[in-house]
Amino acid sequence: MENLEEKSVGQIVAEDYRAAEVFENHKIDFCCHGNRNFGEVAQEKNMDVQTLINEINKVTQGKAEDQNDFESWPLDQLSDFIVKTYHRHAEEQIQVLRPYLEKICQVHGDHHPELFEVKDIFMEVSGDIAKHQKKEELMLFPFIKKLAHAQGNKDVLKALPSKAIEDRVKMLTDEHDSQGEAFRKMAELSHDFMIPEDACMAYKVSLQGLKDFQDNLHKHIHLENNILFPKAMKLIEQLAA
Known part of the structure; x- marks a missing residue:
């Protein structure tokens, strides 16, 4: 996934729901407060942005199986x-x-x-x-x-x-x-x-x-x-x- 720092956490999950696993693991609310900017959320959690990006890219590699494209x-x-x-x-x-x-x-x-x-x-x-x-x-x-x-x-x-x-x-x-x-x-x-x-x-x-x-x-x-x-x-x- 590209340009994650410019997106909201909700938008990231909307593009690929597999990213939700990372947010769940770090207690990051992507649903009720999904409009928050990814980079700002990482800072609030005192997390290294690049580490979080790497985790998301890892779980979203390849084509998702049985994942609906709800955006479309x-x-x-x-x-x-x-x-x-x-x-x-x-x-x-x-x-x-x-x-x-x-x-x-x-x-x-x-x-x-x-x-x-x-x-x-x-x-x-x-x-x-x-x-x-x-x-x-x-x-x-x-x-x-x-x-x-x-x-x-x-x-x-x-x-x-x-x-x-x-x-x-x-x-x-x-x-x-x-x-x-x-x-x-x-x-x-x-x-x-x-x-x-x-x-x-x-x-x-x-x-x-x-x-x-x-x-x-x-x-x-x-x-x-x-x-x-x-x-x-x-x-x-x-x-x-």
């Missing part, structure tokens, strides 16, 4: 993919994880009191995520699909609430920040979802489930913050010109 996807295709792949999966995982967390708090809470706070945070943020996804599906994605179909047709654009779309994108992006912060707090409390030696199977399933949920959330937010939303905003500007 039409907006309607990408929004449908997000709903089917990430929204539905999140809904399923929330239903699985909530009772598991209740159970392990009862069984292991005396020796691992941090579990109670992890559970409380997940209960709150999972409810927020469920509401958030419905907002996207009902209040934003239908308009994004109309935008995609409106290319070259300014009459269609005039019928769309462009300012409302922009406001909703801003609102949902802010909610992404809150979701990311909740998972950062849970990761901190659980030492990055580390499974202790005395963990039973339910404990292991719970922490691994939270880790998987976090990883999927990062990918989910990345697709929206760094690809879907910017492309929609750019299209509004083009159609309004």
Whole structure:
């Protein structure tokens, strides 16, 4: 990959998702705060820029297998993919994880009191995520699909609430920040979802489930913050010109 220092971390991951592995390893947020400049982020982390570039180039060598080029996807295709792949999966995982967390708090809470706070945070943020996804599906994605179909047709654009779309994108992006912060707090409390030696199977399933949920959330937010939303905003500007 070329000219990494001139790009945002979100743009780097958008161009090749394999770079996310490097950012995850160094606790660099490429989803909620993906608009930050790569070089500036490296400085904030007190990391050698060239070392980080070398790591990214190493994992992105060669052609990626089974990697979708989301940047080239039409907006309607990408929004449908997000709903089917990430929204539905999140809904399923929330239903699985909530009772598991209740159970392990009862069984292991005396020796691992941090579990109670992890559970409380997940209960709150999972409810927020469920509401958030419905907002996207009902209040934003239908308009994004109309935008995609409106290319070259300014009459269609005039019928769309462009300012409302922009406001909703801003609102949902802010909610992404809150979701990311909740998972950062849970990761901190659980030492990055580390499974202790005395963990039973339910404990292991719970922490691994939270880790998987976090990883999927990062990918989910990345697709929206760094690809879907910017492309929609750019299209509004083009159609309004």
